[in-house]
Amino acid sequence: MTPRILVASLATAGLALAVGQMPATALPGEGGTSTMQAGPDVIVGSIPDVTKYGANTVNGTVIMAYAFGSTSCNLGTQELDWYAGTSNHPVIPQNAYRIKNGRIEQIGVGWMKHGFCALQENLCGTCAPAGSGCPSLLGIGCSDPYTASLNGSQGDLGPRYEVNPSTGAFPATGSTTWPSIPSGQGTIGRRVQIKGEDLNPSLNAGAIYLAECQYVHPQDAAFGNDNNNASYRQFTVGTLSGGAYNISLAGSTYLQRPAIYYWPAVSQTAVVNQTDAPDGRYLVGSNATQNQDGTWHYEIAVYNMNSDAAADSVTINVPYNVTVTNAGFKDVTYHSGEPYSGTDWNIAVAPGQVKWKCTQTFAQNPNANALRWATLYNFWFDATTGPTTGQAALGMFKTGGTIFGATKVPADPCRMGDFDCNGVVDGADLGRLLQNWGGTGITDIDRNGVTNGADLGITISLWG
Numbered sequence: 001m002t003p004r005i006l007v008a009s010l011a012t013a014g015l016a017l018a019v020g021q022m023p024a025t026a027l028p029g030e031g032g033t034s035t036m037q038a039g040p041d042v043i044v045g046s047i048p049d050v051t052k053y054g055a056n057t058v059n060g061t062v063i064m065a066y067a068f069g070s071t072s073c074n075l076g077t078q079e080l081d082w083y084a085g086t087s088n089h090p091v092i093p094q095n096a097y098r099i100k101n102g103r104i105e106q107i108g109v110g111w112m113k114h115g116f117c118a119l120q121e122n123l124c125g126t127c128a129p130a131g132s133g134c135p136s137l138l139g140i141g142c143s144d145p146y147t148a149s150l151n152g153s154q155g156d157l158g159p160r161y162e163v164n165p166s167t168g169a170f171p172a173t174g175s176t177t178w179p180s181i182p183s184g185q186g187t188i189g190r191r192v193q194i195k196g197e198d199l200n201p202s203l204n205a206g207a208i209y210l211a212e213c214q215y216v217h218p219q220d221a222a223f224g225n226d227n228n229n230a231s232y233r234q235f236t237v238g239t240l241s242g243g244a245y246n247i248s249l250a251g252s253t254y255l256q257r258p259a260i261y262y263w264p265a266v267s268q269t270a271v272v273n274q275t276d277a278p279d280g281r282y283l284v285g286s287n288a289t290q291n292q293d294g295t296w297h298y299e300i301a302v303y304n305m306n307s308d309a310a311a312d313s314v315t316i317n318v319p320y321n322v323t324v325t326n327a328g329f330k331d332v333t334y335h336s337g338e339p340y341s342g343t344d345w346n347i348a349v350a351p352g353q354v355k356w357k358c359t360q361t362f363a364q365n366p367n368a369n370a371l372r373w374a375t376l377y378n379f380w381f382d383a384t385t386g387p388t389t390g391q392a393a394l395g396m397f398k399t400g401g402t403i404f405g406a407t408k409v410p411a412d413p414c415r416m417g418d419f420d421c422n423g424v425v426d427g428a429d430l431g432r433l434l435q436n437w438g439g440t441g442i443t444d445i446d447r448n449g450v451t452n453g454a455d456l457g458i459t460i461s462l463w464g
């Protein structure tokens with residue numbers, strides 16, 4: 001099923017259900033159709049509410065602060081640790097996104113709420129309580145609500161850098177090691193921070209907004225149940241009051257999938273494809289729309305769900321007879337003492353390729369601006385041809401290595417082997433190949449870095 005159909009069917013299913021809650025069975029998590037995963041399996045079963053805190057002005061920019069509530073469920077076969085002040089409880093980052101003019105972008109980043117004790121409720125089905133009251137375990141089938149005001153309580157919000165999102169490991173030191181809230185940011189510190197201009201209705205006609213919550217937990221990760229831990233819900237923007245826009249959650253919570261999956265529901269030509277690094281999952285979304293001058297605009301959004309390796313480059317091969325212009329990049333704004341650099345990636349447009357790369361290696365700066373977990377970065381360009389399906393190569397920051405994800409790329413306007421693009425593969429093309437023997441570029445058809453016998457063989461096979 002395509003994400004768009006999935007979303008549409010979920011939207012229909014949601015009509016019959018209480019607002020803000022959908023059954024976990026509505027959308028199977030990673031691992032097939034079963035909703036019962038071996039071991040503990042935490043998910044976000046609902047995003048029930050939102051709290052607005054107001055705004056601070058930082059370096060002349062008005063930044064507004066929010067928190068989203070999250071009700072978790074244990075869909076697994078074992079109880080889940082929920083011990084406050086240890087390394088055995090969930091941590092819960094919150095994000096906000098906007099879909100506008102064919103692009104999905106992350107406009108809000110919050111720190112991680114550290115869980116403490118679990119109620120034993122039944123949002124997701126039959127609960128076998130792990131104890132009475134609020135014990136330090138979440139029972140099998142049980143749910144635990146964190147209201148928005150709890151998820152925005154600054155004393156329980158820790159920085160994201162402390163956790164390895166692949167293993168769920170984080171130190172038990174708690175708040176003793178957390179950076180203190182910066183001066184003048186008492187309202188927005190650690191919470192989900194969104195620039196006022198990203199919400200201002202007069203600047204964002206037609207925009208769709210999404211809230212996303214994710215749970216990271218060492219037991220859930222150890223059992224391989226950590227690819228279903230993010231859920232999302234739409235929100236709308238109201239009037240300005242108390243220094244910040246009122247926002248209201250709308251519709252149902254879409255379960256066990258991150259917000260990027262909603263992109264094709266809004267931008268109908270967008271697609272989302274998953275690809276896994278050895279240590280975690282990435283989602284590559286892409287969209288191509290025609291510009292008024294006949295060229296095409298490409299939008300690529302890469303989301304790191306739970307990879308500690310963190311992508312630090314994105315490379316797209318484009319045909320040599322395609323011209324690329326207007327390449328761009330957008331990241332997120334880390335805050336409140338999160339140590340990551342905010343330096344924009346370098347963009348290199350060369351014949352046959354466009355590449356975005358973090359400006360520093362891991363060896364140069366472990367806190368360089370790699371694409372960290374639970375964040376989404378944007379990459380875009382214009383090209384002279386419309387889309388076909390190709391690959392985005394994602395380089396890995398901490399580990400080295402490259403993974404590939406399917407994406408829309410510009411199609412080749414010429415036949416393979418027809419280097420001069422005159423419609424036939426003939427002696428002129430062969431001459432060019434022989435002239436460039438040993439070299440790179442258009443005659444290196446298989447893009448292995450050298451024009452050689454393999455490329456000659458391809459050219460001959462396409463003769464005529």
Ligand SMILES: [Ca+2]
Binds near residue numbers: 041042220226229
């Ligand atoms: Ca899970």
Ligand SMILES: [Ca+2]
Binds near residue numbers: 332342343344
């Ligand atoms: Ca930046």
Ligand SMILES: [Ca+2]
Binds near residue numbers: 419
């Ligand atoms: Ca030719």
Ligand SMILES: [Ca+2]
Binds near residue numbers: 443451452
């Ligand atoms: Ca070659």
